[in-house]
Amino acid sequence: MNFQQLRIIRETVRHRFNLTEAANVLFTSQSGVSKHIRDLEEELGVEIFVRHGKRLLGLTEPGKEVFKIVERMLVDADNLSRVVADFAEGEDGVLRVATTHTQARYTLPPVIARFKTAFPKVRLNLQQASPKDLPGILLEGDADIAIATDTLEDHTGILAFPYHTWDHAIVVPRGHALTKEKPLTLAAIAEWPLITYDDGLTGRRRIDEAFEAAGLTPDISITALDADVIKAYAELEMGVGIIASVAYDREYDRKLVKLSADDLFRPSTSSIAIRRGRLLRRYAYRFIEHCNPSVTEDVIRASDNSVAE
């Protein structure tokens, strides 16, 4: 058994059991890949892949177990270099944060500003992505930290901690009829065409839940990927906007009025997440602490037993 074999197993699975592709990303030959797989299977005494003649189609049952362990070993192999980087300098390097529009645009700027002054030598790489892609980005090792709402918690292999809790709010043009509704009700809102987030985004789940519980079927006329788009259409009087409360800026959004909807929709919690078993640089733990001071390095390590002391 050697590491090349393990890498080949991983890439073969990642590339949907296409050995040619796996060979390419590993900068080696197909023949070598093929042989390595057979060698490992022979050494372990079990078929890792399901075959149809010469084609590989998937993982066998033992293969699934093998794959899980192989992935962990490769993460650890990566951790080895990481350990060293951390001891070598400690204060410079790269931190890759993957997150959604809402977080990147509205909640993270102050966190990042403080982090930058604390770790001026760390190059921060913020990559915006769709929420549903974030787990994959984290698991493939393309980011160190992911921040989003709703999509990170339930994933195996991902460790999620609370970042912050927030509410939805209604935005309408100044003088809109809804501004006179006191108290504001779901029924009143449902009278209007709605503009809000696309499915699966930024707490959209909570919005649907609320209307359903109230027995209402709202007319959602426009769905968007971010609050800026929603606000733009709300300004154009295309309907009533529902956005994350933090996405309203009194300064910039002068044409709109924000109406509190704390009582109408259940609050959403955004999470900050890392890949289980993955060792982070010290400053990455500090970054997480900046996000939520109660999530310290000790807390994280305790949750992530595989890296426990």
Added chain:
Amino acid sequence: MNFQQLRIIRETVRHRFNLTEAANVLFTSQSGVSKHIRDLEEELGVEIFVRHGKRLLGLTEPGKEVFKIVERMLVDADNLSRVVADFAEGEDGVLRVATTHTQARYTLPPVIARFKTAFPKVRLNLQQASPKDLPGILLEGDADIAIATDTLEDHTGILAFPYHTWDHAIVVPRGHALTKEKPLTLAAIAEWPLITYDDGLTGRRRIDEAFEAAGLTPDISITALDADVIKAYAELEMGVGIIASVAYDREYDRKLVKLSADDLFRPSTSSIAIRRGRLLRRYAYRFIEHCNPSVTEDVIRASDNSVAE
């Protein structure tokens, strides 16, 4: 980086940084060992070992982190073969249980009997050891399961679950003055020379605690490694025996009387433990369930996040 290098790191640490010994247990040459270490250090870009000239003396700070990860990787490498064995047959193999006299002699026989009928093809290897050696045995991989009182809980790298809770009891010859003491008190017991377990064994801690809390300094005249020795001397009227309640057998110990001491000493809990991150054969999980039905495979895997689904 290759596995031989990892094995060399592990064995070098295990053999107190003597490369010659490490080479011997790995059936290779000193020179190879030496070179592998330097190669790995160079690849990682860090010194793993503290050196005095040419002698290795210990682990550097980054070396300690490296060692932790290396150990986990090797456990995983082992797990790979284990996975397969489990899928290959499932019902034959070896189960190695390391435990203390008390458990082996008094509490485990019925468990083992039931296990044997459930898994007739599994070769059970029961090794008796001193409690303080059990964590090491488990960590070195010389046993799959360890069962003992007090010594397994606090060890990092070991996962302990409750096995059973038991009380101490007093044993004295028939007609002994203490049999008339009702209720039995610590003060009354402390009047006599005592015969009990050696330090660190079988809940001895609880006994000391009780006397200390009562402000008594008992005369412990004989300490033994097991209840059979204690009972033998109690029969010889050398003093009052204090043993695990389960170690009294009405049938065999006819010359002795057991007096309940449930109210005098706090109960002890014995644990059943495995190495963290180590994959066990299916029947090993069944064995643990036989010991304590509430500790199922799911419970264990949930506790041991590094093997979680």
Added chain:
DNA sequence: GATGCTTACGATACCCGTAAAGATA
């Protein structure tokens, strides 16, 4: 017929072990 996996084979690089030299206690 196009894509993808396996087998065969020659070149290369890596790993191992012996032996000698150097360092430590």
Added chain:
DNA sequence: TATCTTTACGGGTATCGTAAGCATC
């Protein structure tokens, strides 16, 4: 001086890549 580690070097082996042969779709 005895024990232990490093360096040097030669032999063996495993890995790799090219190319050809076959299956699958």
